[in-house]
Amino acid sequence: MNALYIAEKAYSSRLLVGTGKYKDFAETKAAIEASGAQIVTVAIRRTNIGQSANEPNILDAIPPSRFTILPNTAGCYSADDAVRTLRLARELLDGHDLVKLEVLGDPQTLYPNMPETLIAAKQLVKEGFKVMVYCSDDPILAKQLEEIGCVAVMPLASLIGSGMGILNPWNLQIIIANAKVPVLVDAGVGTASDAAIAMELGCDGVLMNTAIAAAKDPVLMASAMKKAVEAGREAFLAGRMPKKLYSASPSSPVDGVISAAKKSAV
Amino acid sequence: MLCLARTQRVPRRLNSTGIRRPARLDSIFGLLLLLASQFTLQINGVNQVFESGLTVSQLLEHLSLSGKKIAVECNGLLISRSDYTTFALADGDRLEIVVAVGGG
Numbered sequence: 001m002n003a004l005y006i007a008e009k010a011y012s013s014r015l016l017v018g019t020g021k022y023k024d025f026a027e028t029k030a031a032i033e034a035s036g037a038q039i040v041t042v043a044i045r046r047t048n049i050g051q052s053a054n055e056p057n058i059l060d061a062i063p064p065s066r067f068t069i070l071p072n073t074a075g076c077y078s079a080d081d082a083v084r085t086l087r088l089a090r091e092l093l094d095g096h097d098l099v100k101l102e103v104l105g106d107p108q109t110l111y112p113n114m115p116e117t118l119i120a121a122k123q124l125v126k127e128g129f130k131v132m133v134y135c136s137d138d139p140i141l142a143k144q145l146e147e148i149g150c151v152a153v154m155p156l157a158s159l160i161g162s163g164m165g166i167l168n169p170w171n172l173q174i175i176i177a178n179a180k181v182p183v184l185v186d187a188g189v190g191t192a193s194d195a196a197i198a199m200e201l202g203c204d205g206v207l208m209n210t211a212i213a214a215a216k217d218p219v220l221m222a223s224a225m226k227k228a229v230e231a232g233r234e235a236f237l238a239g240r241m242p243k244k245l246y247s248a249s250p251s252s253p254v255d256g257v258i259s260a261a262k263k264s265a266v
Numbered sequence: 267m268l269c270l271a272r273t274q275r276v277p278r279r280l281n282s283t284g285i286r287r288p289a290r291l292d293s294i295f296g297l298l299l300l301l302a303s304q305f306t307l308q309i310n311g312v313n314q315v316f317e318s319g320l321t322v323s324q325l326l327e328h329l330s331l332s333g334k335k336i337a338v339e340c341n342g343l344l345i346s347r348s349d350y351t352t353f354a355l356a357d358g359d360r361l362e363i364v365v366a367v368g369g370g
Contacts, residue, residue, distance in 0.1 A: 018370025028368060043369025046310040046362065047336055049329055058366050059335050074369050087344045088364050092337040160370075209370025 002237075004205055006039075006182055007098060007130040007151040009068075013038045014199070015229040016070070016184065018209025022218065025061035031212055032062060034222035041070045041100055041207070044085050044092070069093055070132065072100040077113065079103060079120035086129060098151075099124065100186075100207075102134035110160040110187075114141050118148065125149035134186050137171040139178060146181050153179060154186035154207060157198060161210040163190030166197050176202045192221075192228035199232025200240070305357035323350040331363065338363050 003010035017037040022028040032040060040062050048055065062069070071089035073082035086099045103120055105113040112135055124131050130151045135142055137155040145153050155175055158164035165188060166172065176183045182204035189195050189208045198206050206229055215221035304315045307325070316325075322345055326332045338345045339362040345353055355361075 019368040020370045022368060025368075041370055042366040044337075044364050045367045045369075047331065047334075047365045049310055049312065049363070057335055058368050069366070071366065072369055084339065084342060084344075085364075088337040088339055088362070089366075091344055091347060092335060092364065092366060207370075213370075 004182060006132065011038045011068070013226075013229075014205040014233055015195070015226055016041065016205055016207040017212060017222070017225075018072075018207070019058055019062060020074075020209050021213035025056055025058065027218060028058070029061045031218045031222040032067075034219045034226065035212065036226045037067075039068045039070050039098075041072050041209070043072055043074050044089050064093060064096070068098065069096065070098060070100045071096075073102050073120075075104070076102070077104050077106075077116075079116040079123065082116075082120040083123050083127075086124060087127075090129070097128060098130045098132070100132045100134065100154075101150075112136050112156070114138070118144060121145055121148045121150055132184070137168055137175065139171060139174040142175045142183075143178055146179060150181065152182040152184055152204075154184045156187040157185045157194065158188030160187040161214075162188055163211060163214075164188055165190050165194040166201070169197070169201055172198070172201050172203065189225075192224040195225050195228040196232035196235070199229055200235050202236055205229070307355055308358075308360040310361070310363055320355055321351055322353045322355065325355060325361075326350065326363075329363075334365070336363055336365050 003012055004014050013036045015035055015037050016039040017032055017035050018041045019028050020043065022031065042058055071086065071093065073085045076082040076085055082101055082103050089099060090097055101117065101120055101124060103113045103116040105111045114136055117133060117135060121131055121133055125148055132152040132154055133145050133150045134154050134156070135145055142153045142155060153175065155172060157166045167188070172185065184205040184207050185198040185203050186207040189198065189206060189211045191211065195206045195208070208225065212218050212222045212225060304317060305319070306313050306315050322338055340359050
C-alpha cells in the first residue's frame with residue numbers, strides 16, 4: 001500500500017491515535033502498539049506543582065524517538081490560547097513543529113470554532129508550524145485552511161467522543177475531491193466499520209482516540225482499527241463495483257445447471 | 267544584566283494591586299525594606315511568595331522540575347529553554363509550566 005505523506009514525510013500507517021482516556025500508561029502503550037500507529041497525539045497541560053518530581057510522563061511511555069508526537073490544542077476555545085499552547089508544545093518537544101490545531105466552540109458539542117481556527121492556523125503557519133487542523137466538514141472552510149498552508153485538513157465525522165460514525169459522507173467526499181493536502185477524518189469513529197467507511201470514501205487517514213480507549217478491550221479494538229483502516233484503504237484503491245439498483249447478477253454460470261430430477265410415476 | 271535581558275522580552279508589570287510603586291523612596295529604611303521584600307509569582311494559577319528575585323532555572327530547581335520535559339511561559343510569552351538561566355522573574359509574573367499528557 002502506498003504511503004501517507006504529511007509535510008513531505010512518509011508514514012506507512014494511515015491510522016493516527018490519541019493517548020487520552022486510558023486506564024494507565026501500560027494500556028496506552030499496548031493499544032498504540034496494537035494499532036500500528038506512527039503518529040500519536042498528546043495534550044499539553046499544567047504540571048502538578050509539588051507532586052511532579054517522580055510522576056511518570058506520557059513521553060516515556062510513547063517516546064518521541066519511536067513515534068511522531070502530535071501535540072494538540074484540545075481544551076482551547078480561542079485562537080490565542082491555541083497558538084500559545086502550541087508554542088509551548090514546540091519548546092517541550094525540542095522544536096518539533098508538526099501539530100494538531102483544534103479550537104473548540106463549546107464544551108457540550110466540542111464542535112470546532114471555525115473563525116478562531118482560521119485565525120490560529122494563519123498565525124501558526126506564519127510561525128513555521130506544520131498544522132494538521134481539526135475542522136467542520138464544510139468544504140469551503142476546508143479549502144480555506146488548505147490555502148492558508150495547513151499540511152492536512154481533518155474534518156469531523158461526528159462529534160468528538162460520540163462514536164456516532166460517518167454522519168455526512170457527502171461533504172467528506174466533496175472535501176476529498178477538492179483537496180491537494182491529505183484529508184483525515186478526525187473524531188466520531190465508533191467502531192471498525194466506521195474507520196473502513198472513511199477510508200473507502202477516499203480519506204487519507206483516520207485519527208481516533210475514544211473508539212479505542214473506551215472499548216471494553218482497547219488493545220483488541222486497536223488491532224481491529226488497524227485492519228479496518230488497511231481494508232478500507234485497499235478497497236478504495238481497488239475501486240468498488242458499481243451499485244446495481246433493483247437488479248441482481250448471478251455470480252455463478254447460468255448454463256450447465258443440472259436439470260430437475262424426473263418425478264417417478266405413481 | 268538580568269534586568270536588561272528581561273525588559274527586552276516582557277514589559278514590566280504593575281504590582282499585584284495594580285498601583286505602581288512610588289518612584290522616590292522616603293528613606294534608606296524604605297529602600298532596605300523594598301530590597302528585602304517578598305515577591306509573588308502566580309504559577310499555574312496559584313500564587314506563591316518567594317523571598318528574593320530568581321531566574322527561571324532557579325525557580326525550576328526550587329520546584330524540582332529541572333531537567334523535566336516541560337515548557338514555561340511568562341505573562342503569555344514563551345520562554346526559550348536557552349534563556350532559563352538569564353530570565354529574571356519579577357513580582358506579579360504569571361507563569362505557566364506545562365507537560366505533555368495523554369489526549370486525543
